[in-house]
Amino acid sequence: MKLPIYLxxxxxxxxxxxxxxxxxxxxxxxxxxxxxxxxxxxFGWQAEEAIEVAxxxxxxxxxxxxxxxxxxxxxxxxxNLAIKGAAQFYHKKGKHLITCKTEHKAVLDTMRxxxxxxxxxxxxxxxxxxxxxxxxxxxxxxPDTTVVSxxxxxxxxxxxxxxxxxxxxxxxxxxxxxxxxxxxxxxVAIDLQTxxxxxxxxxxxxxxxxxxxxxxYVRRKPRIRLEAQTHGGGHERxxxxxxxxxxxxxxxxxxxxxxxxxMAAENERFAKLRQRLWDGIQDIEQVFLNGDATxxxxxxxxxxxxxxxxxxxxxxxxxxxVSSGSACTSASLEPSYVLRALGLTDELAHSSIRFSIGxxxxxxxxxxxxxxxxxxxxxxxxxxxxxxxxxxGIDLNTVAWVAH
Amino acid sequence: MAxxxxxxxxxxxxxNVGAFAKDDPTVATGMVGAPACGDVMKLQIKVNEQGIIExxxxxxxxxxxxxxxxxxxxxxxxxxxxxxxxQIKNTDIAQELALPPVKIHCSILAEDAIKAAIADYKSRHxx
Numbered sequence: 001m002k003l004p005i006y007l008x009x010x011x012x013x014x015x016x017x018x019x020x021x022x023x024x025x026x027x028x029x030x031x032x033x034x035x036x037x038x039x040x041x042x043f044g045w046q047a048e049e050a051i052e053v054a055x056x057x058x059x060x061x062x063x064x065x066x067x068x069x070x071x072x073x074x075x076x077x078x079x080n081l082a083i084k085g086a087a088q089f090y091h092k093k094g095k096h097l098i099t100c101k102t103e104h105k106a107v108l109d110t111m112r113x114x115x116x117x118x119x120x121x122x123x124x125x126x127x128x129x130x131x132x133x134x135x136x137x138x139x140x141x142x143p144d145t146t147v148v149s150x151x152x153x154x155x156x157x158x159x160x161x162x163x164x165x166x167x168x169x170x171x172x173x174x175x176x177x178x179x180x181x182x183x184x185x186x187x188v189a190i191d192l193q194t195x196x197x198x199x200x201x202x203x204x205x206x207x208x209x210x211x212x213x214x215x216x217y218v219r220r221k222p223r224i225r226l227e228a229q230t231h232g233g234g235h236e237r238x239x240x241x242x243x244x245x246x247x248x249x250x251x252x253x254x255x256x257x258x259x260x261x262x263m264a265a266e267n268e269r270f271a272k273l274r275q276r277l278w279d280g281i282q283d284i285e286q287v288f289l290n291g292d293a294t295x296x297x298x299x300x301x302x303x304x305x306x307x308x309x310x311x312x313x314x315x316x317x318x319x320x321x322v323s324s325g326s327a328c329t330s331a332s333l334e335p336s337y338v339l340r341a342l343g344l345t346d347e348l349a350h351s352s353i354r355f356s357i358g359x360x361x362x363x364x365x366x367x368x369x370x371x372x373x374x375x376x377x378x379x380x381x382x383x384x385x386x387x388x389x390x391x392x393g394i395d396l397n398t399v400a401w402v403a404h
Numbered sequence: 405m406a407x408x409x410x411x412x413x414x415x416x417x418x419x420n421v422g423a424f425a426k427d428d429p430t431v432a433t434g435m436v437g438a439p440a441c442g443d444v445m446k447l448q449i450k451v452n453e454q455g456i457i458e459x460x461x462x463x464x465x466x467x468x469x470x471x472x473x474x475x476x477x478x479x480x481x482x483x484x485x486x487x488x489x490x491q492i493k494n495t496d497i498a499q500e501l502a503l504p505p506v507k508i509h510c511s512i513l514a515e516d517a518i519k520a521a522i523a524d525y526k527s528r529h530x531x
Contacts, residue, residue, distance in 0.1 A: 308440055311467035315407070315415060335442070346440035381472065383421050385446040385463040386439060401438035402516075 003319045005365045009206075009358030010155055010183060010300050011323055016208035016359070022254045023210065026050060026247040036244045037357065038237060047246045048313045054253025058202065060179075061256045062190040064217055070236045071244055074214035075182035077108040079149075081216055081240060083110045085226030086147050087119055087201065092175065094144025100124040100132050101341040102156075107149050107180055121151030128161035128343045129292035137171055146174045151182035156338040156354055157291030158300025160188060167196030176224060182206055182214075186259030187267070187297045192217060198224045204248070208359060209255030213248035216240075266359065270298035273357050273366050277301060280370030284377055286390070290339060290352060304344065304352040307387040308380040310335075313353060316376035320369050323354050347386075347396075407468055408502035419479050421503035422461040424448050432459075432528060433462035434520025437513050443470040447517040449481060449489075451525055457481045457489055462517075467506040473497050486522050 006014075015023075025031045026047070036051045038044025052066070059066040074080045087097055099111055111121045122140045126132055132150060141148075148170050152163050163179055170177035178199040184190060186207035192200065199296050200217040204210055218224050220237065232241030278301060281287060286306035305313060310324040325337075335349035344352070355369070381387040389396060407415070410529040423446075424431040430450050443466030450459040460478040464471045476497060481489045486513035497503075 295438055307465065309466050309470075310416070311442075312471060315468045346442075350439075350442045383418060384465040385435065385444055386465045388423070388463065396439060401440070401444075402436050 001364060001368060002192045005320045007355045007357060007365075007369060008321045008323050010158075010354060010356035012205050012211065013358055014360065015205075015206045015210055016255060018258060019209055019251045019254045023247045023251040024293050026054070032246065032331065034246070036246055036378060037233065047244075050246055050255075051244050051249045054249045054256075057253035057257040057260075058215055061185060061193050061260045062200070062202075063194075063254075064192040065220060068192075068217050070216045070239050071249060072087075072214045072240055073212055073218055074205070075104075075201045075203035076214075077179060077240075078203075078214050078216040079104070079106040079180055080110050081226060081229050082199040082201060083107065083147060084114060084229055085147055085239070086176050086178065086224065087114055088227035089225050090146045091119075091349045094142070094146045095119045096122070096142050096145040097149070098122045098124065098137065098140050098145060099149045100126055101160075102126050102130060102154055102338045103151055104155055104180060105148065106180070106257070111149075117329050126341055129295070129337075130154060130157050130290075130342050131292055131295060132161055132166070134162070134165055134169065136164065141169070141173055141175060145173070145175050147178060147191075149178040149180065151180040151390065152180075152190070153181070153187060153297050153300075154291070154338065155183050156300075156336060157296045157302045157342070158183075158356075159183070159291040160295045160297060162295075163197060164195055170198075171196040179318055183300075186256065186263055187299060189263075192219075198222075198310060204252035204255055207255050209260050209290075210251040213245060213252045213316065215252070231368050240285070241371075267298055270357055270361075273361055273363065274301055276363065276366050277355060278303075278358075280367070281373055284374065288348065290342060290344065299356050299358060301355045301357075302352055303355070303378055304348040306348060306351060307384050307390055308351050308377060310350045312350060312380055313351060313376060316380060317353070317372055319372055322356075324352060406432065410501050411468055411472040414475040414501070415468045418462075418471060418475040420459075420461050420475065421463065422509060423463060424450055424459075424461055429528070432521050432525030434517045434522070434524055436495060436516040436520050437466070437470075438494070439465065442466060443510065443513060445470065445474045445513055445517040447514075447521045449521045451486065451505050451526065455485050457486070464475040466510065466513075468505070469501065469503055470513065472501050473503075473510045475516045476500060476513065477518055486525065489518055490522055492518055 032046040034043030034047040036048040055066040176198045180201045184204040198219045203214045288304045290302040339349040435446045445512040446463045449457045452458045464474040489501045494511040494515040
């Protein structure tokens with residue numbers, strides 16, 4: 001077996017060979033390399049046709065109108081454009097925004113930036129299973145609330161929020177609802193004809209497309225308007241200027257097309273692999289599954305291993321590529337804010353590992369992972385003074401620790 | 405994060421992991437750190453009648469650098485007098501292991517663990 005085993009599909013995925021094949025046809029002199037905005041020759045027309053085919057493929061996965069899809073550089077930009085764009089456009093109606101504490105940094109940091117512009121933001125707590133309590137969300141809504149932003153699938157825990165119910169609440173109150181669906185597209189069914197979602201962010205590289213390309217869904221009926229954040233040639237109906245990267249877009253389109261065809265079978269396979277992984281690990285003492293057990297995508301499993309420290313665990317798991325918290329924050333020594341928001345202690349948050357499986361994960365890889373995890377936990381617990389104390393029946397909360 | 409070869413060596417082959425009997429009068433224990441901070445070090449030293457550290461053992465909950473720092477100090481304190489051991493500086497540990505700036509606190513914790521063990525010995529033996 002080739003090592004290390006990649007189990008970090010929630011961070012990014014390899015480009016599907018079928019996608020790469022498509023992309024290569026849009027780069028060189030022999031391919032359709034033209035600028036889709038060139039209206040005066042066939043190089044431009046062919047490129048334009050390619051990006052419009054891709055726009056339809058993206059729209060089809062989520063049952064939207066292709067005219068509702070705006071290309072961006074990725075979900076981070078989509079989140080910025082959606083939240084800042086809507087908050088700024090509708091600022092005369094009000095300056096209050098709502099999100100929740102377990103959102104991705106691309107949403108939280110955008111909210112922080114808006115606070116500096118004079119907006120007021122409510123950061124909702126989540127329940128211990130990671131879900132937003134609808135009653136608390138409703139209670140936070142005010143007459144001057146203009147935008148609610150709640151992610152569909154959490155990147156660290158895989159917990160799926162009740163976007164349908166949140167959408168109904170928002171629509172009833174005339175509040176714009178933005179959903180970060182970077183981890184959701186191609187993993188859970190999304191029907192924008194039924195969901196009362198006004199803005200939705202997508203990324204290509206989470207579902208076997210290339211990095212550096214994403215999209216924002218902007219509802220037409222009722223029409224949602226945005227203040228542009230990138231100014232220039234007026235591309236994408238003036239919402240996002242910049243020459244469209246044809247090869248990236250074609251790759252995203254192909255990735256979304258494949259996802260629509262293969263999602264159901266893939267989810268079934270992932271569910272079996274996840275169960276196999278959890279069955280192999282749950283017999284270890286003091287392990288905990290983080291996030292709701294049922295409202296969860298099959299691809300992401302987040303587990304805390306009590307009395308071992310996360311970073312040394314990652315080191316011991318060097319033959320499997322997993323992450324502790326999200327990749328965007330793993331450079332810091334802070335425990336995951338997402339797991340803290342679920343009510344985990346710093347210790348448990350420190351010792352959590354996210355296993356995310358994907359298209360190329362095999363049963364053999366899962367079995368080897370289980371073996372490596374057992375060895376790592378045995379080794380680190382043999383070295384852990386906290387494990388000894390736990391085994392001696394000492395309550396660690398009663399110890400007077402010397403914090404540093 | 406890229407670790408130095410020495411950190412990886414100590415992490416993969418930690419020296420002197422374990423514990424001495426708590427009721428042994430020649431043994432002193434220093435435990436420093438806090439679980440909430442992500443590292444706890446327990447360092448035990450066995451001191452002979454001449455005041456020389458004969459043996460040392462550790463158990464550490466923490467990152468690779470914390471484990472390597474505690475493993476290293478168990479090697480360094482052996483054969484030293486209490487006063488000599490007290491002279492070990494975190495900067496020496498950080499330098500030996502080529503710790504990156506974000507991991508300097510691990511070396512500080514290891515120095516604190518030595519000092520705590522020595523203080524424990526002195527408080528038990530009234531000197």
